[in-house]
Amino acid sequence: MTISAERPTDVVATPPSTSGAVRRGGWFSQHLGTALIAAILGYLFGHWLGNHIAGNYTPVVNSGVNDLANFFGLLFGVVGWLLGIGALNYPLAKIAGRSGTEKTPDVEGFSKYFRYSTDHKTVGLQYVIGVCLFLFTGGLLAMAIRTELLNPTTHIFAPSTYIEIVSEHGTIMMMMATSIVVGPLGNYLIPLMIGSRRMAFPRIEAFSFWIFTAGYMVIFSALPYGGFPTGWTGYAPLQNQAGPGMISYLFGFAVIGLGMMAAGFNIAVTIINYRAPGMTWGRVPIFVWSILATAALLTLATPVLFSAGLFGILDRVDQTAFYVAEHGGSSYLWENLFWFFGHPEVYIMALPAFGIVAEILPVFCRKPLFAQKVGAAGMIGVALLSFFVWQHHIFQSGINPDMRPLFMLTTELISIPTGFIFLVGMGTLYKAKIRYELPMLFSLALFFNFLIGGLTGVFLSDVPVNVTVHGGFFVLSHFHYTIMGGLLFAFMAGLYYWLPKMTGLMLNKKIGLWQFWLMFVFFNLTFFPMFIIGLLGQPRRVYTYAKNLQGLNDFSSISAFILGISFLIFAWNLAYSWFIKPEKAPANPWDSLGLEWQTATPVPVHNFDRIPVIMTDPYHYGEPGATALADLSGVSSSTGNPA
Amino acid sequence: MKNGEVNHLRRMGSAWAVIAVVADLVYWFAVGPHVPPGRLTEAAKNNQMDFNILMLVALPVLLGVWVYLAYSLRVWSAKRGGPEPVGGPAAASNRRTQVLWISITSVAVLAAAAFGTVALIVDHGSGGGEGPNPVWMPTGAAKAETAALAGKATWAPGTNAVLPVQVIAQQWKFTYRYPTFGGFESPDLILPANTSVAFNVTSLDVIHSFWAYQLSIKADANQGVNNVAFTETKGPGQFVVRCSELCGIWHGSMYNYGKVVSQGAFMQWAQQTEMANAANTKLLPPFAYTYAPDANGAAGGLYPDGTVTPYNSSLTYGAKQPAS
Ligand code: HEM
Numbered sequence: 004m005t006i007s008a009e010r011p012t013d014v015v016a017t018p019p020s021t022s023g024a025v026r027r028g029g030w031f032s033q034h035l036g037t038a039l040i041a042a043i044l045g046y047l048f049g050h051w052l053g054n055h056i057a058g059n060y061t062p063v064v065n066s067g068v069n070d071l072a073n074f075f076g077l078l079f080g081v082v083g084w085l086l087g088i089g090a091l092n093y094p095l096a097k098i099a100g101r102s103g104t105e106k107t108p109d110v111e112g113f114s115k116y117f118r119y120s121t122d123h124k125t126v127g128l129q130y131v132i133g134v135c136l137f138l139f140t141g142g143l144l145a146m147a148i149r150t151e152l153l154n155p156t157t158h159i160f161a162p163s164t165y166i167e168i169v170s171e172h173g174t175i176m177m178m179m180a181t182s183i184v185v186g187p188l189g190n191y192l193i194p195l196m197i198g199s200r201r202m203a204f205p206r207i208e209a210f211s212f213w214i215f216t217a218g219y220m221v222i223f224s225a226l227p228y229g230g231f232p233t234g235w236t237g238y239a240p241l242q243n244q245a246g247p248g249m250i251s252y253l254f255g256f257a258v259i260g261l262g263m264m265a266a267g268f269n270i271a272v273t274i275i276n277y278r279a280p281g282m283t284w285g286r287v288p289i290f291v292w293s294i295l296a297t298a299a300l301l302t303l304a305t306p307v308l309f310s311a312g313l314f315g316i317l318d319r320v321d322q323t324a325f326y327v328a329e330h331g332g333s334s335y336l337w338e339n340l341f342w343f344f345g346h347p348e349v350y351i352m353a354l355p356a357f358g359i360v361a362e363i364l365p366v367f368c369r370k371p372l373f374a375q376k377v378g379a380a381g382m383i384g385v386a387l388l389s390f391f392v393w394q395h396h397i398f399q400s401g402i403n404p405d406m407r408p409l410f411m412l413t414t415e416l417i418s419i420p421t422g423f424i425f426l427v428g429m430g431t432l433y434k435a436k437i438r439y440e441l442p443m444l445f446s447l448a449l450f451f452n453f454l455i456g457g458l459t460g461v462f463l464s465d466v467p468v469n470v471t472v473h474g475g476f477f478v479l480s481h482f483h484y485t486i487m488g489g490l491l492f493a494f495m496a497g498l499y500y501w502l503p504k505m506t507g508l509m510l511n512k513k514i515g516l517w518q519f520w521l522m523f524v525f526f527n528l529t530f531f532p533m534f535i536i537g538l539l540g541q542p543r544r545v546y547t548y549a550k551n552l553q554g555l556n557d558f559s560s561i562s563a564f565i566l567g568i569s570f571l572i573f574a575w576n577l578a579y580s581w582f583i584k585p586e587k588a589p590a591n592p593w594d595s596l597g598l599e600w601q602t603a604t605p606v607p608v609h610n611f612d613r614i615p616v617i618m619t620d621p622y623h624y625g626e627p628g629a630t631a632l633a634d635l636s637g638v639s640s641s642t643g644n645p646a
Numbered sequence: 647m648k649n650g651e652v653n654h655l656r657r658m659g660s661a662w663a664v665i666a667v668v669a670d671l672v673y674w675f676a677v678g679p680h681v682p683p684g685r686l687t688e689a690a691k692n693n694q695m696d697f698n699i700l701m702l703v704a705l706p707v708l709l710g711v712w713v714y715l716a717y718s719l720r721v722w723s724a725k726r727g728g729p730e731p732v733g734g735p736a737a738a739s740n741r742r743t744q745v746l747w748i749s750i751t752s753v754a755v756l757a758a759a760a761f762g763t764v765a766l767i768v769d770h771g772s773g774g775g776e777g778p779n780p781v782w783m784p785t786g787a788a789k790a791e792t793a794a795l796a797g798k799a800t801w802a803p804g805t806n807a808v809l810p811v812q813v814i815a816q817q818w819k820f821t822y823r824y825p826t827f828g829g830f831e832s833p834d835l836i837l838p839a840n841t842s843v844a845f846n847v848t849s850l851d852v853i854h855s856f857w858a859y860q861l862s863i864k865a866d867a868n869q870g871v872n873n874v875a876f877t878e879t880k881g882p883g884q885f886v887v888r889c890s891e892l893c894g895i896w897h898g899s900m901y902n903y904g905k906v907v908s909q910g911a912f913m914q915w916a917q918q919t920e921m922a923n924a925a926n927t928k929l930l931p932p933f934a935y936t937y938a939p940d941a942n943g944a945a946g947g948l949y950p951d952g953t954v955t956p957y958n959s960s961l962t963y964g965a966k967q968p969a970s
């Protein structure tokens with residue numbers, strides 16, 4: 004199958020004006036600063052409006068705050084943010100009937116990173132910084148949690164503060180993790196890997212980033228209101244009973260959900276429609292497959308979360324009773340809606356990680372990727388199955404008890420396609436010639452960590468065993484092994500591997516090795532004891548625990564602090580390699596065959612001078628004289644026939 | 647395999663076989679018997695057994711991948727300067743390996759699901775919450791539960807009758823009602839040894855989860871829902887009850903301790919408490935499987951289902967309504 008090489012190029016991919024002078028956006032054009040100002044104005048307006056409309060009722064118990072004012076404040080704040088950054092210029096102009104020739108200014112220079120850019124490469128780098136900020140704030144909160152758990156009886160935080168910290172930590176991390184790979188690496192690399200000059204919907208792509216940052220601030224806006232006490236799962240009716248910060252959680256999920264849907268939709272359409280001529284499904288790189296499966300999950304699962312959040316907001320500001328049993332609603336409704344999204348989300352966090360390591364292994368093994376088709380099929384299989392397992396999170400809830408064998412079966416079935424990634428990995432290592440560069444080390448660590456995460460998942464899905472471990476530290480450890488041990492290690496692998504392409508600068512290997520070993524060792528030392536802590540009966544989200552568990556908890560806490568340091572080392576590495584001692588990256592530092600390495604560095608605005616014609620898959624390592632991956636002099640952009 | 651070439655898979659395989667067998671044996675005999683939640687009840691004993699059996703399978707899998715990783719990372723390291731890897735279709739896929747892998751994992755997974763299902767059914771829900779209409783009940787449970795609601799349940803030492811106990815969760819404590827003893831409500835959970843117990847778990851406010859750790863009971867408490875979990879107690883012992891579903895600020899403090907005592911001692915305690923509490927019990931709403939708070943507030947009157955003070959949704963919480 005081939006795709007026409009002709010595509011519209013009206014929006015992006017207009018080369019910067021050749022007249023010499025680079026266009027710079029003026030101080031008064033739209034950027035981060037104007038967005039912040041507009042957001043604050045919007046917030047104040049919404050708050051006033053909410054109080055005006057509903058000043059006499061819907062106050063949150065004991066808070067003196069009106070939920071509607073709170074909600075409108077955030078709503079108009081987000082609208083202001085989007086207006087201020089310029090996200091709405093184009094649609095508004097269209098609605099006003101002005102011609103659709105408006106172009107986003109192609110601002111050059113550093114300041115483009117603070118603007119509404121429709122270049123997927125700029126958006127990718129914006130996301131790198133965005134998710135890292137997200138990750139670091141979430142990480143700081145984790146340090147606070149582990150500090151409190153140093154002692155079973157002496158408390159550093161008040162119980163209300165502690166629960167606020169735990170809830171913010173979980174929510175921020177889970178939301179960040181949905182975008183941590185798709186955002187930075189997906190946006191940046193997908194067009195390069197499929198030989199496209201652009202994303203399908205560049206404006207939607209830019210929108211997904213800026214709404215993502217808005218969601219980040221919305222979730223944080225709970226802090227001045229005393230946070231929310233529900234954890235990241237937000238169970239009702241605690242949700243209905245909670246203070247005003249709850250609105251930030253519900254609305255924050257909705258806002259980030261919009262970003263997830265936008266990103267997923269754009270990426271799925273791009274992968275399906277914008278592949279270069281000759282890029283058949285059999286030749287699509289495995290990373291692209293993983294992102295395609297993820298994008299499908301993002302678009303299909305997130306709407307459920309979005310609506311669930313809006314129901315929650317209605318319950319609070321409008322006295323509907325979706326989740327309140329005593330008024331005819333049901334506390335099970337939220338649990339089901341939440342996990343119907345929540346379990347696919349779990350794979351939104353796992354699949355990209357699989358994609359990254361499968362992409363990286365062959366490069367450092369100098370061997371073809373083993374069983375690529377099985378791997379891709381596994382990813383699609385996981386994506387499909389993940390919609391049919393959600394009740395394994397509520398096995399003990401009393402709803403549908405006779406369905407438990409079914410959900411036990413589907414959950415355990417999903418470990419078959421999940422296991423394919425091990426087949427792919429182990430098969431690729433066989434008789435390889437392994438180079439231990441940083442991306443490879445992080446990828447190998449994923450296999451170590453994820454194996455523990457996956458196997459404990461099978462324990463959890465066994466209903467009798469679930470009785471003893473559900474709701475405790477065992478679960479906590481399980482999902483940290485999959486998300487942190489899997490996704491985060493893969494993310495690091497991806498950054499060390501692709502940042503040289505994205506920035507043109509190598510990351511320092513020595514500092515990177517320090518980071519890797521500290522992170523790998525102390526990740527395991529932090530989380531492995533938690534399995535035992537859980538088995539010994541410590542529930543999640545508590546500030547007191549049995550005295551005899553202090554030793555293990557302290558061990559875990561101290562390891563966690565060192566784990567935290569490993570992230571500081573990463574930040575230091577970025578600072579060092581970008582600003583202090585920049586070292587120019589060679590064109591193809593890892594001798595990869597991937598298409599993304601065949602363009603110039605830095606990548607030209609429109610990616611490829613000519614649309615490449617793809618001849619084969621990118622994994623022909625160890626095959627001297629194999630067909631070249633692509634004909635880069637291929638078809639020209641606007642004329643020429645697909646091969 | 648050409649002559650003289652090392653058979654890597656055989657080497658890994660034999661190393662793995664030895665390590666896996668040793669690990670399984672050590673686990674089964676040295677670790678398994680101490681695995682929580684112990685053996686205070688039938689559910690605890692069975693769930694421990696399930697955990698251990700899963701472990702017997704999981705350990706070899708874990709070790710298999712580890713052995714493979716350790717071997718290949720050493721032997722096929724570029725530093726050793728071995729031969730260049732051979733690419734081509736043979737290296738990119740291998741039908742036999744793929745089919746073998748998929749078959750083995752599928753069989754293992756299906757076996758695990760079948761095993762879990764059987765264990766769940768045979769052990770009457772394995773101590774987990776089975777909802778208001780449990781499907782896998784111990785004999786006599788249905789009878790005892792119906793009798794409890796009608797106020798006619800009885801229990802005496804040596805009768806082998808199922809003992810219904812109600813667990814009422816609220817922010818932030820558990821209390822227990824004993825329908826077989828006039829429906830008194832107590833902050834202490836005392837159970838007779840060698841007895842089938844039916845826990846009827848409900849909540850007065852948000853979702854809690856009743857986790858009687860050593861009993862291996864876990865059932866969510868939802869307002870307006872009766873979530874039943876069964877087990878059979880063994881010899882006397884102590885246990886901890888913790889709330890295992892986040893229920894607000896003092897979730898971390900929502901725990902208490904319970905005891906399994908001899909049947910005679912239990913009878914004595916129950917009868918004494920029934921008498922001592924008689925005056926209070928009269929003020930309680932009659933025993934029911936769920937309670938809805940009336941408009942006078944959660945801490946005020948609790949009314950059994952059916953005779954709830956009619957709730958007027960246009961009135962705000964705390965508005966005065968006539969007590970029924
Ligand atoms: C072999 C595959 C897996 C299986 C069989 C599995 C099974 C389970 C089960 C049964 C639970 C519910 C435990 C409970 O609350 O009682 C659970 C929880 C969880 N799992 Fe997995 N899982 C697998 C892979 C993953 C992956 C890949 C991720 C993420 C990348 C993940 C993240 C989570 C999270 C976040 C939770 C807990 C959520 C919460 O209660 O807050 N799991 N898993």
Ligand SMILES: [Cu+2]
Pocket residue numbers: 345346349392393395396
């Ligand atoms: Cu799940």
Ligand SMILES: [Cu+2]
Pocket residue numbers: 815816818853854855889890891892893897900
């Ligand atoms: Cu509770």
